[in-house]
Amino acid sequence: MKNRFRPALAAAATIAALATAAPALAGKTLDAVKQRGTVKCGVTNGVAGFSAPDTQGNWSGLDVDTCRAIAAAVLGDPKKVDFVPLNSQQRFSALQAGEIDILARNTTWTLTRDASLGFNFTTITYYDGQGFLVPKKLKVTSARQLKNATICTQSGTTNEKNVSDYFRAQNIPVKTVVFESFEASFKAFFSGRCQAFTTDASALAGLRNKEAPNPDDYVILPELISKEPLAPLVRRGDDEWFAIAKWVPNALIEAEEFGVTQANADDLKANSKDPAQQRLVGTGEDLGKLLGLDKDWSFRAIKAVGNYGEMFERNVGPKSVLKLPRGSNNLWNKGGLIYAPPVR
Amino acid sequence: MSSQASRRGAWLAWVVQALLVLAVVAGAAWVVNHALEVLRARGVRSGFDFLAEPAGFSISEGWLDFDASQPFWRAFLAGLVNTVRASVPAAIFSVVLGTLIGIGRLAPHVLLRGICTAYVELLRNVPLLVQLLMLAFAIANLLPDPTEPVRLLPGVWLSKGGLSVPWPASGEGGGWWPTHLEWPERGDFGVSGGAALSPEYVTIVAGLSFYSAAFVAEIVRAGILSVPQGQVLAGQALGLAPVQQLRIVILPQALRVIVPSLTNQLLSLVKNSSLAVAVGYPELVSVANTTIGSNGRAFECIAIIMAVYLLLSLLISFGMNRYNARVALRGWR
Numbered sequence: 001m002k003n004r005f006r007p008a009l010a011a012a013a014t015i016a017a018l019a020t021a022a023p024a025l026a027g028k029t030l031d032a033v034k035q036r037g038t039v040k041c042g043v044t045n046g047v048a049g050f051s052a053p054d055t056q057g058n059w060s061g062l063d064v065d066t067c068r069a070i071a072a073a074v075l076g077d078p079k080k081v082d083f084v085p086l087n088s089q090q091r092f093s094a095l096q097a098g099e100i101d102i103l104a105r106n107t108t109w110t111l112t113r114d115a116s117l118g119f120n121f122t123t124i125t126y127y128d129g130q131g132f133l134v135p136k137k138l139k140v141t142s143a144r145q146l147k148n149a150t151i152c153t154q155s156g157t158t159n160e161k162n163v164s165d166y167f168r169a170q171n172i173p174v175k176t177v178v179f180e181s182f183e184a185s186f187k188a189f190f191s192g193r194c195q196a197f198t199t200d201a202s203a204l205a206g207l208r209n210k211e212a213p214n215p216d217d218y219v220i221l222p223e224l225i226s227k228e229p230l231a232p233l234v235r236r237g238d239d240e241w242f243a244i245a246k247w248v249p250n251a252l253i254e255a256e257e258f259g260v261t262q263a264n265a266d267d268l269k270a271n272s273k274d275p276a277q278q279r280l281v282g283t284g285e286d287l288g289k290l291l292g293l294d295k296d297w298s299f300r301a302i303k304a305v306g307n308y309g310e311m312f313e314r315n316v317g318p319k320s321v322l323k324l325p326r327g328s329n330n331l332w333n334k335g336g337l338i339y340a341p342p343v344r
Numbered sequence: 345m346s347s348q349a350s351r352r353g354a355w356l357a358w359v360v361q362a363l364l365v366l367a368v369v370a371g372a373a374w375v376v377n378h379a380l381e382v383l384r385a386r387g388v389r390s391g392f393d394f395l396a397e398p399a400g401f402s403i404s405e406g407w408l409d410f411d412a413s414q415p416f417w418r419a420f421l422a423g424l425v426n427t428v429r430a431s432v433p434a435a436i437f438s439v440v441l442g443t444l445i446g447i448g449r450l451a452p453h454v455l456l457r458g459i460c461t462a463y464v465e466l467l468r469n470v471p472l473l474v475q476l477l478m479l480a481f482a483i484a485n486l487l488p489d490p491t492e493p494v495r496l497l498p499g500v501w502l503s504k505g506g507l508s509v510p511w512p513a514s515g516e517g518g519g520w521w522p523t524h525l526e527w528p529e530r531g532d533f534g535v536s537g538g539a540a541l542s543p544e545y546v547t548i549v550a551g552l553s554f555y556s557a558a559f560v561a562e563i564v565r566a567g568i569l570s571v572p573q574g575q576v577l578a579g580q581a582l583g584l585a586p587v588q589q590l591r592i593v594i595l596p597q598a599l600r601v602i603v604p605s606l607t608n609q610l611l612s613l614v615k616n617s618s619l620a621v622a623v624g625y626p627e628l629v630s631v632a633n634t635t636i637g638s639n640g641r642a643f644e645c646i647a648i649i650m651a652v653y654l655l656l657s658l659l660i661s662f663g664m665n666r667y668n669a670r671v672a673l674r675g676w677r
Contacts, residue, residue, distance in 0.1 A: 088637055089633045089636050089637055089642075092636070092640045092642065093636075093642045096383070096386060096388060096642075112638070112639055112640070113640065115389075116388070116389035116639070116640065117388055117389075117640040118383070118386040118387035118388035137491075138491070138532070138533070146533075148531055148532075148533055148536050149533040150404075150490070150505065150533070150534070152624075155621070155630060155633045155634045155637060156633050156634055156636060156637025156638075157637055158637075158638075160401050160634060160637070160638075161400045161401050161638055164400060164401050164402045164412045165400065165412075168412055168413070175402075175404045175405075176401075176402055176404055177404050177542075177544065177624045178404075178624060178626065178630065178634065179622070179623070179624045180621045180622050180630070180633060181622070184622065184623070184624065185624075187484075188480075188484060188624060191481075191484035191485060191504070192484070192489045192490065192504045193484055193490075193504050193505075193543065195490065195491075195533045195534070235386060236386060236387040237385075237386055237387065
């Protein structure tokens, strides 16, 4: 009798843990952040250029800088961020459950995620696309030549679905081997298990340069098979916090547009007569109070991480190991797609 | 105590038990309902309706053919079939190997006993996940590249892509019945055709077998040691050979001790098969992970995983208890 009930009881206990683990609605995230004194930011376990810890445990990357900028704007200190590493399966539950205030984890904005998971996507901080990495010795020059090939990728990502959609549409049979962790998936590829590896193109360059036994033995195929607009996201139901998470990156983009940099921000604060610059450095009209912040919110964000262009250059651009071109991620008036609504 | 009073006592006991069960069920229902309400209030869609939608991802191997245009429920079914596909051979190998090692640990031969003891101590004291990753690493590094497979026999190829063997297949438009042998062929990206054991499958089956065998060995050894020495002496007195003593005298009595513990071991083997997700084998948890990634229904997917493992475990318990009833001493249940 006792024995027969034990599994049922165990199951009930697990459900109870799940249900009580989800705290009641968090209410005002901004108040919670101020009270706690830190912004809890969900990031990857380590994707170069976006969010990766160094040997001392200091995080850097484009997504990391977004969180630091928000901490600078809200709390006055870019260091007041708790980075919470999450794998791709954990990330959404962590945000839903209120474990983190913002998820900046190279996450693609899709209809399903936006409309059915209880999230709001903020500003797109990187326009990515999914690509393929293959060993040079296979002499493959196009993804269409991958008939009957085995492709390694990570589970729980848009990549897995895209690759299936793409080859189904082309009527090319391929096999995908999916691994739970990003690391296991690329290690399997570099060990020769698969003939191709697929993930967002931004990560492919980093993988080839950092993880390949010999980078020159691998090539990135020209095809990009999907649109991957990467944006930080927040929980629904707190429009005030949503506005902050949206407008801090917008301000950084506008700072690039109007020539405000980490280096010249102090000077512009003292001397600039340009109203657009004045608004960004906190000497024009007070936009901060509309967000529930003070007048210097964007000035501190720019001082902390620089403008969008500087963030890009330092983390994924020419000054980084990835050495990615600006491409689609250039400003709208320079031929790219990066466009922020006006900060005014 | 009059018979009327004892009847009232029994009735009271029933009422108390019924109320307790009701309270537990109501409590569980409230907790689940509350969780769903919280999710709904946050704009999270929930429910199992997604199971009928097309999955949109493919599954690399398995007994059940699965195509990306088929619905999610079929993907879960394919994942479940893959869990069974890994667990059943692993259970058989681990019982056979474990029994041999368990007997070996009691062998008079010092070297044999030492090897068996070393095996048990090494395998059961290193976490299974670490063993799986090491196996996967070894397979990935020792075997030749898929583009340069080794031909072991005519039609049998071995590489990082797996072990390919000829397999019966039905012809074009043919029915279920196989019409010819399909031979693996070497292509641009490796061997295709025939039947293939993928490295991921070999990793999980071998890893589970080796790991569980260490525990089975201890269970078997304990079972044998539980048989009183007098029984062995009696067997010797009757002039039975050592193998006969084992088969006729020791094992039937040892099984009474072995079977209940073995049931636990098999249960944990099936549950441990969920670690396959780490080495890329597409079993139930891997399918659920992919589903959570594509539509975010974490609550529902975890509920499915729990229900399936619960059902599998109850089935195994039921089967093993039936077997236990057969080997147990009469009147001892």
